[in-house]
Amino acid sequence: MKKELPIALGLVAGLIWIITTYFTGPRWVETVHQELSKWYQLAGAYMVMVGVVNLTRVHGHRITQKKKDWMYSIVALVCMFGIMIFGIFIAKDSNNPGWKTFYSQIIAPMNATVYSTLVFYIASAAYRAFRIRNSQATILLVSALIMMLGRVPLGAMISPVIPQLADWILNVPNVAGMRGIQIGAAFGGIATALRVLVGIERGYMGGTE
Amino acid sequence: MKIVSGYVAAFWLELVFLVTLLVVIARARKGLKIPEVYKVAGLDHLDEAIGRATEMGRPVHFSPGIGYLDNAQTLAAFAILSYAAKACARYDTPIIVTNRYSVIYPITEGIVRQAYLEVGKPESFVPDNVRFIAEDQFAYASGVTGIMNRERPAANLLIGAFWAESLIFAEVGNSVGSIQISGTANTAQIPFFVAACDYCLIGEELFAASAYLSKDPVLMGNLIAEDWGKMVMIAFILIGAILQTFGNSSFTKLLAK
């Protein structure tokens, strides 16, 4: 029953969602679709609570057992509940200036900082990966050089042919490859979704096979 | 009741695909012969990567990506996590699992716990090795790279839905000397993984993993249905390209309905 009930619920909800997404006409289709959308949002919010309870349990256990680095668990719990208390009792809605300041002055710059480190990783990965080891690696290297030059004004300054070649790579071999991957991945995604829907794939139950 | 405009061709194609999938699964359940599946280097080398970690006495790191539970790639990653955790349990090699979502955290913990149980070593399971890092994308990225630098995993398994953090993980993994196996269906990140990792599961190979690793005939049946689907798509592309070349757009319009 522990396994069958979630699978049955998932199957029924999934089928209703598929039908109301693909079909239109009667008013009930629209109503059911909208209602299920709200349920999805509510279920998502409820899932956050599941996460909060689980984190409290795990970190609480670490603190009471004085496990290695237990003091970091205190930091994690203080941050989690601190933000929660601020949001529910002080800020109350997402337009609160406190929230906005917190997000735009702390979270956003930190995110931008980590994101911008990517440029360094791109440089070191390119330096390490683009070696003329064999014919395939050489093709990869030549395409990379053309793209790097062709997508910046420097390429056109060297030769007007470079941007044209870069556009060709982007529009022909790239699109062909991307479409192949996208079509294959789409079928893989649909098949995985169906396996979950009919209960063949149960990994999301956390290994309760 | 009618089909939404723009979804007509997609609906019928998906319906035919789903029926094919169910037929193939039914045939597989009856024990009918399933064709061979081609070698997927990334999956074949999973054991080798875990074996290397065992020899070096260093842990294995697994990230199921940053996709939520409604992402098929995350679900596909669970199957690979289960396989990797069982192999680690057999060799007594620690497996560190880093999670972005607090909701996914108990699921991966359950998968790893179950893996230790299945190989008969429940006492070897270390709950602290399955970790929740942060729900924010780049906070998660920072946390994971910190763990990689401190615990220096010998094998780095990056399998699931990844976005901008993909190359950050792969480059840090490389700098600590990990053998790296990655897999994602996010097309923008595949080039990064291909360039920076030792092996990469590209697109659908990620979804094929559960079938490939388990050799379960029902799951293998899925792959056959997917191949049929792709063959139909190839035929459609050829028909569309030929007709369009001769100025006939009726087929393209039919598919766009």
Next chain:
Amino acid sequence: MLSKIGNVDRRIIYVLLCAVIAIALIKPVGLAIKVSAETKKVYDAIDRLPPGSIVWLGFEFDAGGIPELMPAARAIIRHGFQKDIRFVCGGMWTMAGDMATMAFDAVKKDFPDKQYGVDWVNIGYRPGNTIWLDQMIKDAAAASAGVDSYGNPLADLPLMQEFTGIKDAKMMIIFVTGTPGTPEYIKTVSTPYGIPLAVSTISVEVPGTMPYINSGQVLGGVLGMKGAAEYEVLVNKPGSAVAGMDAQSFAHALIILFIILGNIGYILEKKNSVAK
């Protein structure tokens, strides 16, 4: 020595890259920018819209996307205001409202006659991903809890009398860094409702966006910082993207230099090992 050419410490690469980018940003040389077909298609599509048309702007990015997407957003809004286009914006990313505010704040000082609520409305971020987008198509008020990003009731804003949902938009332009992004808009809005979609994306997403542009599902693209710089040129207002193209050019040149050095080291090392 040979192994050093083929195996330069990554920290040296990082320091040099940082220096090159900084110098180019501080002292730009102004390399010539040629407008691509993809950017021109977006420009022409906005140009063709009758004055007064409403365009939906999807701010589907956060702080990480600012360097590439903010210049594009500013240039597109500038172009729209020049053509008397009105905008309603929002998004599925948590910083959608802030990103929209940042973009409009930068442009509105050049258009003193344009007013908030009349010429543009910022609905901001709402949770729910594609579920929210799906609701936004027909009933913006219900999907947004009846208020904009600043807490103003939507019913009080004149523009919202003409905009009941995205279905009322003549065109959608989205600024994207990842998921939710282009496929979600194609699947949820542009395919079933036939609303033209243009995309402005970060460079990393360009290869994945090209199939959609190629198939016509997306009418055109302002692709990466290059696209943003091209749009700035088209609206005669060179900004941070045009300046950024110099930095990008020199950064690429430096990476190419290291790739060449790496390969020289690799070849010499290979020859050396064969000779041994």
